[in-house]
Amino acid sequence: xxxxxxxxxxxxxxxxxxxxxxxxxxxxxxxxxxxxxxxxxxxxxxxxxxxxxxxxxxxxxxxxxxxxxxxxxxxxxxxxxxxxxxxxxxxxxxxxxxxxxxxxxxxxxxxxxxxxxxxxxxxxxxxxxxxxxxxxxxxxxxxxxxxxxxxxxxxxxxxxxxxxxxxxxxxxxxxxxxxxxxxxxxxxxxxxxxxxxxxxxxxxxxxxxxxxxxxxxxxxxxxxxxxxxxxxxxxxxxxxxxxxxxxxxxxxxxxxxxxxxxxxxxxxxxxxxxxxxxxxxxxxxxxxxxxxxxxxxxxxxxxxxxxxxxxxxxxxxxxxxxxxxxxxxxxxxxxxxxxxxxxxxxxxxxxxxxxxxxxxxxxxxxxxxxxxxxxxxxxxxxxxxxxxxxxxxxxxxxxxxxxxxxxxxxxxxxxxxxxxxxxxxxxxxxxxxxxxxxxxxxxxxxxxxxxxxxxxx
Ligand code: 2HG
Ligand code: ZN
Numbered sequence: 001x002x003x004x005x006x007x008x009x010x011x012x013x014x015x016x017x018x019x020x021x022x023x024x025x026x027x028x029x030x031x032x033x034x035x036x037x038x039x040x041x042x043x044x045x046x047x048x049x050x051x052x053x054x055x056x057x058x059x060x061x062x063x064x065x066x067x068x069x070x071x072x073x074x075x076x077x078x079x080x081x082x083x084x085x086x087x088x089x090x091x092x093x094x095x096x097x098x099x100x101x102x103x104x105x106x107x108x109x110x111x112x113x114x115x116x117x118x119x120x121x122x123x124x125x126x127x128x129x130x131x132x133x134x135x136x137x138x139x140x141x142x143x144x145x146x147x148x149x150x151x152x153x154x155x156x157x158x159x160x161x162x163x164x165x166x167x168x169x170x171x172x173x174x175x176x177x178x179x180x181x182x183x184x185x186x187x188x189x190x191x192x193x194x195x196x197x198x199x200x201x202x203x204x205x206x207x208x209x210x211x212x213x214x215x216x217x218x219x220x221x222x223x224x225x226x227x228x229x230x231x232x233x234x235x236x237x238x239x240x241x242x243x244x245x246x247x248x249x250x251x252x253x254x255x256x257x258x259x260x261x262x263x264x265x266x267x268x269x270x271x272x273x274x275x276x277x278x279x280x281x282x283x284x285x286x287x288x289x290x291x292x293x294x295x296x297x298x299x300x301x302x303x304x305x306x307x308x309x310x311x312x313x314x315x316x317x318x319x320x321x322x323x324x325x326x327x328x329x330x331x332x333x334x335x336x337x338x339x340x341x342x343x344x345x346x347x348x349x350x351x352x353x354x355x356x357x358x359x360x361x362x363x364x365x366x367x368x369x370x371x372x373x374x375x376x377x378x379x380x381x382x383x384x385x386x387x388x389x390x391x392x393x394x395x396x397x398x399x400x401x402x403x404x405x406x407x408x409x410x411x412x413x414x415x416x417x418x419x420x421x422x423x424x425x426x427x428x429x430x431x432x433x434x435x436x437x438x439x440x441x442x443x444x445x446x447x448x449x450x451x452x453x454x455x456x457x
């Protein structure tokens with residue numbers, strides 16, 4: 001295989017050392033075997049076409065690899081696959097200020113795209129804690145969401161065009177940055193969220209928008225989760241929200257132990273809401289805060305007085321995932337309709353409490369989008385395998401509760417390997433059969449990220 005790969009790539013861009021395979025063969029998950037056959041670093045679309053054709057002829061599999069910040073194993077190579085890293089395809093190719101569209105290669109790091117926009121007085125609004133490492137190709141492959149979805153939507157909403165290489169090695173230019181295009185099936189949207197199972201996203205046309213006005217961040221202590229939506233509704237009526245997030249006291253304690261940031265205020269609450277809104281609405285926000293206190297929904301609160309304080313408040317939310325990572329959590333990324341969130345959260349919280357009274361549960365997430373991250377933390381004296389085995393016993397009941405509310409078993413992290421066997425809880429047999437048929441159209445020999453999203457047929 002190495003020889004055939006070296007016919008396409010210079011030797012230094014084909015790596016097979018155990019150290020390199022260990023780095024590029026895995027994402028932020030830690031529960032899957034890591035065993036790629038090689039890692040290659042293309043620099044051109046032609047090289048990606050060539051390696052895809054080779055995979056079809058020689059019968060090996062390919063795993064597309066971006067910033068490897070995924071949490072569902074979508075970029076893990078466990079079976080001798082060739083990992084195709086986009087680390088060297090990280091150029092911004094073009095920017096048109098009239099269209100406000102930037103064309104970039106898939107390996108551009110999300111934070112770099114955000115900076116590129118800011119340098120032009122514009123804004124790329126998709127944002128999350130891992131934006132300093134994640135790449136736009138990976139964001140597109142998972143239709144990444146993050147912390148500003150309530151105002152700006154998902155990655156999908158900002159993609160004006162895609163260049164892809166299909167699993168058969170064909171290059172497609174989908175939508176070409178157009179605003180309007182009524183010419184039939186929009187193949188671009190099939191590749192967004194496909195987790196690399198149909199082909200490679202190699203370039204993207206990404207829309208930017210005008211820079212937002214100054215923002216304020218507010219953190220509120222909320223006594224009952226059932227009051228969270230009343231708080232959301234009150235603020236939605238008063239200010240223009242850019243974010244409405246939540247976290248539990250237990251999640252907060254991990255960030256405080258891990259990062260050099262203070263508590264938002266002295267008093268404790270079981271839950272906290274974090275809001276970001278246009279600064280012009282500050283007075284209205286303070287009045288709304290008083291009203292939510294008077295209603296008994298909110299105990300205490302704080303509003304940012306400086307950018308540094310806003311950042312420190314955001315750290316309380318964005319720092320959670322990293323601060324609990326050493327406890328190798330059993331992770332879930334669930335969504336239900338926003339109106340169903342309080343009952344759903346109560347139901348799951350009760351279920352977890354009954355089954356695992358001895359385990360620590362951290363709740364946080366994008367509650368304003370109906371997206372909850374449930375993390376159960378491993379006790380130090382339990383092995384990782386024994387812990388996951390214990391947690392997985394509850395997965396069917398958990399996902400049954402999701403199905404009962406017609407929710408999603410993966411709101412934003414993707415299905416990958418982690419949620420693959422549970423896909424039928426969110427998608428019908430007819431849908432899954434159609435997804436398989438779509439995969440066969442674009443990837444007839446099944447070389448693209450096999451075993452991810454859909455179990456091998
Ligand atoms: C977040 O919202 C990320 O912080 C990570 O989606 C969630 O670690 C998680 O479960
Ligand atoms: Zn999230």
